[in-house]
Every structure is written in structure tokens, then in C-alpha cells.
């Protein structure tokens with residue numbers, strides 16, 4: 001079974017086409033117009049074993065805000081759509097990802113209820129061409145559009161590139177676990193009977 005989604009979303013600010021396969025191998029074709037963001041999305045696909053195609057034509061003449069935020073919205077929608085009724089999935093996932101001096105914790109509950117707890121101290125304004133403050137906006141957008149409880153916490157680290165890359169990789173690993181199928185689970189893993 002391949003759990004996939006294809007979403008197109010066009011506004012006056014961005015024009016996005018995104019294809020996601022949760023049961024992929026990590027093949028990524030990313031073009032957002034923001035080099036650092038492409039690098040992060042490629043890391044996300046690779047380390048989560050997700051196949052991901054993203055094409056964004058955003059209003060980069062304004063700044064990088066709409067492009068990053070809207071890509072988060074659409075990626076969250078794709079995750080939600082690909083998971084369908086969430087039958088048989090583990091629902092919870094977590095990962096503690098080291099990258100040199102950096103250590104990042106990510107914990108996810110695909111509960112249907114959006115929540116973001118983001119704790120990181122970036123000390124730069126820009127990562128390449130991308131505004132550093134947009135890292136939080138990106139994860140906020142995903143948590144709300146996918147309906148997931150997402151905790152991302154920098155436990156240690158000083159290099160901003162490492163901290164952000166570790167966040168994307170920890171998120172990928174935790175999401176891969178949470179989306180994974182456990183054959184012991186009959187229906188949906190909830191005493192309430194639903195995680196919509």
C-alpha cells in the first residue's frame with residue numbers, strides 16, 4: 001500500500017504543487033526558489049523515507065515568508081490526506097537527533113488536534129536566503145494543517161545551520177515512526193475510536 005497525496009494550491013502570493021508518498025524511499029525533487037529551504041526539505045524526505053516533489057513559485061520579491069509558510073500548509077495537508085483514516089498507524093513517534101554539537105528532540109502525536117511546542121534559540125537572522133524566524137512558522141503551519149501535536153526542542157547546539165537541519169531530520173524520523181504501520185493495531189489506535 002502506498003499512501004500518497006497530490007495537492008495544488010494557488011493564491012496571489014504562492015503557486016504550489018506538492019506530491020507526497022509516505023511509503024517512499026526518500027526521493028526528492030524540490031524547487032522552492034530558496035536554496036536553504038530546498039536543502040531542508042531534501043533532508044526531510046531522505047531521512048523520513050518519504051518521496052516528495054515540491055514546486056513553489058512564490059512572491060520572493062516580497063520576502064521568503066509566504067513561500068515557506070504556504071509550503072508548510074500544503075505539506076501538512078498532504079500528510080493528513082495521505083494518512084486517510086489513520087488505520088493501523090502507530091500514531092506516536094519521537095526522535096532525538098544529534099548533529100555534531102547539536103541535539104534536537106522531536107515528538108509527534110497524530111491526534112488530529114493541532115499543537116506546536118517549539119523551543120529553539122537561533123542566533124542569526126538569515127539562513128542563506130531564508131529568514132530564520134520562518135522555521136517556526138513552517139512547523140506551526142504543518143502542525144495546524146496536518147492536525148498533529150508537534151514538539152520540537154533544541155536540547156543543545158550553537159551552529160544555526162546544524163540546529164535547523166537537525167530539527168528537519170528529527171521531524172522526519174519522528175513522523176516516519178508515527179506514520180508507520182503496526183500489525184497489532186486493529187483499526188485506529190484510540191480508546192475514543194477516532195483520531196480525526
Ligand SMILES: [Mn+2]
Nearest residue numbers: 039161162165
Ligand atoms: Mn546541511
